[in-house]
Amino acid sequence: MNVWISLIASLIVVGGLVVGSAGLAGLAQYTQTSGVLLLLGVVVPMLAFATFIVGVILQVVKWGRRPVPFPIATVAGQGKTLPWIKADYFDAPYTKLGVVGRMAMEVLFFRSLFRNTKMELHQGPKVVYGWQMWLWVFALAFHYSFLTVFIRHFRFFTEDGTVAFQAVKILESLDGFLQLGLPGVLISGFVLLGAATMLLLRRLTNAQVRYVSLLQDYFPLLLIISIAASGILMRHVIKVDIVAVKDLILSMLNLNFAGMGDKALAIGWMFYLHIFLVSVLLAYIPVSKLMHMGGIFLSPTRNLLCNTREFRHINPWNYPVKVHTYEHYEDEFREKMIEAGLPVDKPMSETQEAAAPEEKE
Numbered sequence: 001m002n003v004w005i006s007l008i009a010s011l012i013v014v015g016g017l018v019v020g021s022a023g024l025a026g027l028a029q030y031t032q033t034s035g036v037l038l039l040l041g042v043v044v045p046m047l048a049f050a051t052f053i054v055g056v057i058l059q060v061v062k063w064g065r066r067p068v069p070f071p072i073a074t075v076a077g078q079g080k081t082l083p084w085i086k087a088d089y090f091d092a093p094y095t096k097l098g099v100v101g102r103m104a105m106e107v108l109f110f111r112s113l114f115r116n117t118k119m120e121l122h123q124g125p126k127v128v129y130g131w132q133m134w135l136w137v138f139a140l141a142f143h144y145s146f147l148t149v150f151i152r153h154f155r156f157f158t159e160d161g162t163v164a165f166q167a168v169k170i171l172e173s174l175d176g177f178l179q180l181g182l183p184g185v186l187i188s189g190f191v192l193l194g195a196a197t198m199l200l201l202r203r204l205t206n207a208q209v210r211y212v213s214l215l216q217d218y219f220p221l222l223l224i225i226s227i228a229a230s231g232i233l234m235r236h237v238i239k240v241d242i243v244a245v246k247d248l249i250l251s252m253l254n255l256n257f258a259g260m261g262d263k264a265l266a267i268g269w270m271f272y273l274h275i276f277l278v279s280v281l282l283a284y285i286p287v288s289k290l291m292h293m294g295g296i297f298l299s300p301t302r303n304l305l306c307n308t309r310e311f312r313h314i315n316p317w318n319y320p321v322k323v324h325t326y327e328h329y330e331d332e333f334r335e336k337m338i339e340a341g342l343p344v345d346k347p348m349s350e351t352q353e354a355a356a357p358e359e360k361e
């Protein structure tokens with residue numbers, strides 16, 4: 001039962017956010033209270049954005065200040081050592097270019113996830129390791145579709161006719177090449193929803209993964225699923241006035257607050273639900289595991305050279321330690337050791353032998 005508690009708690013939190021914001025926005029629309037809509041659609045997003053920026057900077061500074069006295073890069077190949085042993089340039093990079101190459105393959109293609117294996121106990125009992133490709137496929141689909149959706153949204157933040165707007169429009173036409181329905185289906189939105197759902201199902205159906213899943217694993221997935229679902233619903237089912245959305249967003253960016261209340265009232269409630277959930281996600285990122293987007297670049301297991309066999313690294317904090325060697329120990333206790341019948345490396349010196357009987361007396 002305990003393993004389900006995290007999921008139930010996350011469902012309650014995300015469900016509360018969805019119902020709460022939809023209810024508030026719907027009520028505000030019904031009573032024509034623009035203040036509540038501005039709170040959900042302007043004030044909360046602005047605060048969330050500020051929290052995101054400050055939170056990310058603080059987290060990166062915190063990581064940057066952590067001392068890394070030892071080279072602890074992970075190797076997945078032969079490290080550079082003697083000249084006649086062939087080193088693996090990308091799996092144990094020993095030059096800066098090699099590190100950049102390995103990092104690029106990690107960030108762009110999730111290379112280490114590609115080599116993910118799964119252990120299973122078969123009849124016998126026999127331990128079997130198999131290649132697990134699906135996590136890599138869904139993770140890749142999830143991240144690339146998220147990036148595409150994110151970039152496409154810049155059409156709301158850029159003035160029509162600008163270069164940035166034209167570039168986003170080109171991406172949008174590529175994304176909507178299927179030309180299904182009106183407004184056209186944008187593939188990345190559906191891929192995002194599907195991949196996030198598959199990542200959630202993996203957590204639920206795989207007993208080992210379910211056992212280690214916590215609220216902080218379910219919550220972001222459920223939140224992203226809700227954001228994608230609300231976006232798709234808004235585009236295809238519960239439509240909102242897109243021109244009014246853009247008007248409101250550009251007024252907010254230009255800090256031109258005149259007449260904002262009327263602009264807010266012209267937009268349907270679904271937009272406020274969507275943007276509120278996005279704001280929660282933004283503010284949550286700096287304190288969550290989603291910070292891996294910045295953390296990967298600061299990870300000493302990935303950004304250091306794998307040259308520990310090539311050079312001897314000495315901890316710069318080493319200080320002279322007072323040691324008590326075995327030789328000293330034996331010198332101190334030789335007499336007692338011989339008395340107790342213990343073997344000694346050096347026999348008693350004559351002087352010690354001569355002095356010993358006197359000491360005994």
Ligand code: HEM
Nearest residue numbers: 149153156186188189227228231232234235245249275278
């Ligand atoms: C984490 C960030 C966000 C994600 C993942 C996201 C996701 C989505 C998705 C999947 C859609 C469905 C249509 C499509 O694929 O484009 C959508 C639509 C929409 N989103 Fe977002 N969204 C995000 C942020 C925002 C923000 C900041 C705004 C504020 C302007 C916004 C406003 C809209 C609107 C107005 C639509 C309807 C688009 C249309 O009808 O063409 N979204 N969103």
